[in-house]
Amino acid sequence: MLAFADQLVDWAALGKVVVAALVAGIGVTAAFSLAVLGATRSVEMRRANRGAEASGFAVLGVLAAAACVGAIVVGIIVMSSK
Numbered sequence: 255m256l257a258f259a260d261q262l263v264d265w266a267a268l269g270k271v272v273v274a275a276l277v278a279g280i281g282v283t284a285a286f287s288l289a290v291l292g293a294t295r296s297v298e299m300r301r302a303n304r305g306a307e308a309s310g311f312a313v314l315g316v317l318a319a320a321a322c323v324g325a326i327v328v329g330i331i332v333m334s335s336k
Contacts, residue, residue: 282325288318 292315299308 285318285321
């Protein structure tokens with residue numbers, strides 16, 4: 255049965271797709287969680303009158319959110335170019 259599938263399936267390309275999807279899924283999930291962490295901690299630090307820490311967490315949140323948006327844009331470009 256596997257010999258028949260070898261004629262129909264490009265296993266190397268399929269492996270690359272699986273690895274890319276796994277890396278992108280974990281990466282985007284981590285970036286989004288950092289965006290949420292940065293936003294919530296920034297608000298908490300502002301309420302505690304800790305401006306420097308609040309700014310640092312705000313920067314973290316903005317950069318992580320930008321990474322998520324960038325990943326979405328790259329995904330749309332890749333899908334539309336094929």
